[in-house]
Amino acid sequence: MAKYESVIGLEVHIELRTKTKIFCDCPADHGGDPNTRCCPVCMGMPGTLPVLNKRVVEFAARAGMMLNCEIAHFSKMDRKNYFYPDLPKAYQISQLDHPLCEHGYIDINVNGEEKRIGITRIHIEEDAGKLVHTDGGSGADCNRCGVPLIEIVSEPDIRTAAQAKAYLERLRELIRWVGVSDCQMETGSMRCDVNLSIRPVGDTNLYTRTEIKNLNSLKHIAAAIDAEKARQIDETEAGRALVQETRRYDPEKDKTYSMRVKENANDYRYFPDPDLVPIILTDEDHARFRAMIPDLPEERLAKYVNELKLPEATAKSLCDEPALANLYSAAAEQVQQPKLLANLMLADADAVQIPAEIWAELTNLCAANKINRSAPAKLLEAYRESGKDIPALVQELGLEQVQDTGLLNSIADEVIAANPKAVADYKAGKEAAIKALMGQVMKRTKGAANPQEATALLKEKLAKL
Amino acid sequence: MKYSEMDIAALSALLQKREVSARELAADALSAIAETDGTIGAYLTVAEEEAYRQADAADEMLKSGTAGALTGIPFAMKDNICTKGVRTTCASKMLGNWLPVYDACVTEQLKKAGAVMLGKTNMDEFAMGSSSENSALGVTRNPAAPDYVPGGSSGGSAAAVAANECAFAIGSDTGGSIRQPASFCGVVGMKPTYGTVSRYGLVAYASSFDQIGPLTKTVADNAKVLEAISCHDRRDSTSLPQYDTNYSALIGKDLSGMRIGMPKEYFGEGIHPQVAELVKNAAKQLEQAGAVIEECSLPAVSYALPAYYVLCCAEASSNLARFDGIRYGFRAEGIEDLDQLYRKTRTQGFGREVRRRILLGNYVLSAGYYDAYYKKAQQARTLLIRAFAELFAKYDLLLTPVAPTPAYKIGEKSNDPMEMALGDICTVPVNLGGLPAISVPCGKIAQDGAELPVGFQLIGPAFSEAKIYQAAAAYEKSGIAAR
Numbered sequence: 001m002a003k004y005e006s007v008i009g010l011e012v013h014i015e016l017r018t019k020t021k022i023f024c025d026c027p028a029d030h031g032g033d034p035n036t037r038c039c040p041v042c043m044g045m046p047g048t049l050p051v052l053n054k055r056v057v058e059f060a061a062r063a064g065m066m067l068n069c070e071i072a073h074f075s076k077m078d079r080k081n082y083f084y085p086d087l088p089k090a091y092q093i094s095q096l097d098h099p100l101c102e103h104g105y106i107d108i109n110v111n112g113e114e115k116r117i118g119i120t121r122i123h124i125e126e127d128a129g130k131l132v133h134t135d136g137g138s139g140a141d142c143n144r145c146g147v148p149l150i151e152i153v154s155e156p157d158i159r160t161a162a163q164a165k166a167y168l169e170r171l172r173e174l175i176r177w178v179g180v181s182d183c184q185m186e187t188g189s190m191r192c193d194v195n196l197s198i199r200p201v202g203d204t205n206l207y208t209r210t211e212i213k214n215l216n217s218l219k220h221i222a223a224a225i226d227a228e229k230a231r232q233i234d235e236t237e238a239g240r241a242l243v244q245e246t247r248r249y250d251p252e253k254d255k256t257y258s259m260r261v262k263e264n265a266n267d268y269r270y271f272p273d274p275d276l277v278p279i280i281l282t283d284e285d286h287a288r289f290r291a292m293i294p295d296l297p298e299e300r301l302a303k304y305v306n307e308l309k310l311p312e313a314t315a316k317s318l319c320d321e322p323a324l325a326n327l328y329s330a331a332a333e334q335v336q337q338p339k340l341l342a343n344l345m346l347a348d349a350d351a352v353q354i355p356a357e358i359w360a361e362l363t364n365l366c367a368a369n370k371i372n373r374s375a376p377a378k379l380l381e382a383y384r385e386s387g388k389d390i391p392a393l394v395q396e397l398g399l400e401q402v403q404d405t406g407l408l409n410s411i412a413d414e415v416i417a418a419n420p421k422a423v424a425d426y427k428a429g430k431e432a433a434i435k436a437l438m439g440q441v442m443k444r445t446k447g448a449a450n451p452q453e454a455t456a457l458l459k460e461k462l463a464k465l
Numbered sequence: 466m467k468y469s470e471m472d473i474a475a476l477s478a479l480l481q482k483r484e485v486s487a488r489e490l491a492a493d494a495l496s497a498i499a500e501t502d503g504t505i506g507a508y509l510t511v512a513e514e515e516a517y518r519q520a521d522a523a524d525e526m527l528k529s530g531t532a533g534a535l536t537g538i539p540f541a542m543k544d545n546i547c548t549k550g551v552r553t554t555c556a557s558k559m560l561g562n563w564l565p566v567y568d569a570c571v572t573e574q575l576k577k578a579g580a581v582m583l584g585k586t587n588m589d590e591f592a593m594g595s596s597s598e599n600s601a602l603g604v605t606r607n608p609a610a611p612d613y614v615p616g617g618s619s620g621g622s623a624a625a626v627a628a629n630e631c632a633f634a635i636g637s638d639t640g641g642s643i644r645q646p647a648s649f650c651g652v653v654g655m656k657p658t659y660g661t662v663s664r665y666g667l668v669a670y671a672s673s674f675d676q677i678g679p680l681t682k683t684v685a686d687n688a689k690v691l692e693a694i695s696c697h698d699r700r701d702s703t704s705l706p707q708y709d710t711n712y713s714a715l716i717g718k719d720l721s722g723m724r725i726g727m728p729k730e731y732f733g734e735g736i737h738p739q740v741a742e743l744v745k746n747a748a749k750q751l752e753q754a755g756a757v758i759e760e761c762s763l764p765a766v767s768y769a770l771p772a773y774y775v776l777c778c779a780e781a782s783s784n785l786a787r788f789d790g791i792r793y794g795f796r797a798e799g800i801e802d803l804d805q806l807y808r809k810t811r812t813q814g815f816g817r818e819v820r821r822r823i824l825l826g827n828y829v830l831s832a833g834y835y836d837a838y839y840k841k842a843q844q845a846r847t848l849l850i851r852a853f854a855e856l857f858a859k860y861d862l863l864l865t866p867v868a869p870t871p872a873y874k875i876g877e878k879s880n881d882p883m884e885m886a887l888g889d890i891c892t893v894p895v896n897l898g899g900l901p902a903i904s905v906p907c908g909k910i911a912q913d914g915a916e917l918p919v920g921f922q923l924i925g926p927a928f929s930e931a932k933i934y935q936a937a938a939a940y941e942k943s944g945i946a947a948r
Binding site for chain 1: 546547553555560563565566567569664665666667668669671672673699700701702703779780782783786787788789791792793803807827830831832835839
């Protein structure tokens, strides 16, 4: 086996999370009963026309920039013609010879070995619908028709299943990081086709390749690559010529099977879509998109650890969720205690729903001892319900910490006088007894005492007894 | 004079003076249709209920003082333009009784203006043809001579205007489909600059050529209708941003200083000598009205017909692919698998000419032929656009025939697609260039006891509609004076 290597290129389709579809105003997210998220335009009714959603261009360009691509100044849409019941116009609006993005790359690391995988192109296109098969027959559901997609085509730079997996993982991380898709293979918002050929190690030519379609997990992709490589080697060793064809992978049998041979494939009769005008992007457009590109996830992590002095685990938790990390970065600029901010945000299950300013305000109130550490949770709950501003809620809920040392002084005296047993225990060396006294202080102040201050005051008074 | 014989301007004056109501006009027009359309066959659908509903709305507008130039005016719509709840057939078995769930932009515009739609007119199936004989749903006769074709593809719209079955009609023009039937029937037909009227709701034949326009009795009426239907529409990416749409602005102004070229290629071989003579007579009248007429040359016009047929068939093959029997319209019976569903539905649902153009279009786009046909045709289109631009540096407008011949007899050419295609030679260059052009009646040719109308064509650069109407109106006036 060692004398052959695989030459692998990947075609990845990713759904863009724009609010509306690529050519009409229908919602682009998943769900809904069949044919409830479509209109005359995405159903291709006679006389309707597509109008390009500008956000799709922006999202795709941002993805391209994140993957180090050159972004076109001139791009256009083409029609890919074929008949299928899930394709209402009988053509898919896609891009042939002027894709939006070209010549990018992704750096991967497999077992300590760095490798750069080239990206040939990224183009935008519309998704097709879905066929639903029931006992009563087959139906077409057009909800997905017109959902915006990008197709990311890699150079044939990948040699192993491990490299393919690393490429896809990094691709997913970067696209999620730039915020244009959630890239979930299980829901189909990320899909992958594998192009694979083999050649003797040392040979630089390209030979007949096959395409494996409909792979829906990283595990299956890796297994399909190994199975197809083995099959191609067997065929070659047995002296049988390989044919260019589309194959599918059966995980049960761990084998690939022929779906259709290329000669029988469709002739898509591409031509420029006369209903749409060319996409012209100016230098200003490029600059606008560029300004939306974040630093790399690992750069962000390093910044959190080195500059903001977050523990590595905390920094990683933030960076796992791109939206959370972006929110954290925005809020961190407005606070003195970034670690406190991180802890507050990570303690909240739905932190991304709260604006950065609110997080900063809560952090700063805690840091200044104006509220205690249990107050933010209560304030967030009240904020979610009422939307009132934080100072008003602090007032309303009586969460302001008691800063009045005179009042605290007299409460401490009362507590010491009323709890001789706890006092005696403490004096006898049971340090934990101070907690009982603290509990009383908090109770009498309705939780508004600053715990550090109150503890210090109690200790001071007890020492004098 | 009967209401049905009056032009828009006259009817509008009566409506404004409250001498007649929109409802009475609608009733009058519907009875004119009932009386004559049995012989003419201009309409595929007469939408009586819809017409009265719209007439009542128009009467409200007249009462409330919000009426405009078209309020209460009865009109006919070509049957490839979507009308919500009124069947839209494209004169094809394929669409049968399809009821659109939405109004085309032009339908909305006319409703807004208070115009009253009487019904939908016959045409060549999916606008493919020049005689309306390719309709799967009926024959339309030329009101000037019932044995003759009305032209096409907007033959029903032209015939409806000529037969006084409406005050104006809406057509669509991909390669001459407004202008040629206007010429054959003796009415005024305008194909505006590409992008002037939204294509949203026009069932596409060839998207980069298709343009909606008016057919009317007079030039002034034509400008008024175009003013009502043109707008910027965000639902059509090729719709132009709003520019000056006061198309009537120059009507009545004299033509002194206007330079009009007559490209000699339009008067050569294949052009009926009497057609050439009538157009040259019109030139003299334009000259008398103050224009400077000169012979010029447009050699690139020889590429027009082949380039047009390659490109429009290519676009049609894709535009008409959606008629697959899955979601709406006709579906063949006795289907065993998906492949059969497509093949039988499309073979039985489309007529011969439509199938021919789909096949041609698929051929020129197929792998290995694209460069030789589609790409070359696009290059020819660019050459022609440049050649027009050069001429328009010297001339305000160009004067040509609309069609090489007057109307021919029903059945005479229907088995000769090549000869039929040659009839488009004078009109298709305009669509390749996206230019505005008008057809104006300029006389009649006597043939076999029939008097067959003939029109001339005035072509202008993009956005020159006002100037075209100015010249056409000046001619029209001199013609009336001459009679």
